[in-house]
Amino acid sequence: AQSVTQLGSHVSVSEGALVLLRCNYSSSVPPYLFWYVQYPNQGLQLLLKYTTGATLVKGINGFEAEFKKSETSFHLTKPSAHMSDAAEYFCAVSRNDMRFGAGTRLTVKP
């Protein structure tokens, strides 16, 4: 069985501050890991994914995530938040099917 846990249903940062969204996974086999973003009234868009190889993965919009097997984590970061980053973020793990975390709402204050 596989699952993901996103720590913090709501994260608030100031514009220009570091963004850190936490994700821990549980998987009995090497996982494939994803981060998706959902803007209001839209579907999910892929930010980045980890399958194999380099553990630091760069995605769109300046986001990156690091796969840490020892910590079973795949946290999402961005050095400097922008107002347009305000959205719902979902971590997902995939093997036979894709399982999503409960989501983290990111708010960016001016």
Next chain:
Amino acid sequence: DTAVSQTPKYLVTQMGNDKSIKCEQNLGHDTMYWYKQDSKKFLKIMFSYNNKELIINETVPNRFSPKSPDKAHLNLHINSLELGDSAVYFCASSPGIPAGAPQHFGDGTRLSIL
């Protein structure tokens, strides 16, 4: 040109009615999915089809019946709608079953039951 398109975008109807949501993808993908997102944004898979064959069927009431006339289309029919069916339903597609393939999502259908 929208990759995964769902219609309608909004659906408001009375309890007990039957309704359908259509989904089409023009990405040439083999696998399509239906998800339900509740008011707390929790996303749960309902069904998955690969080349018109059902491969995932979660514990969904049998009032929900997916139909895939071809691999580019996956429609969702719901009978005897209930208040608890109010949610946003997302269609998605991926190149295939291989687990590393990301899914592409439609913009959702917001279903409201009166």
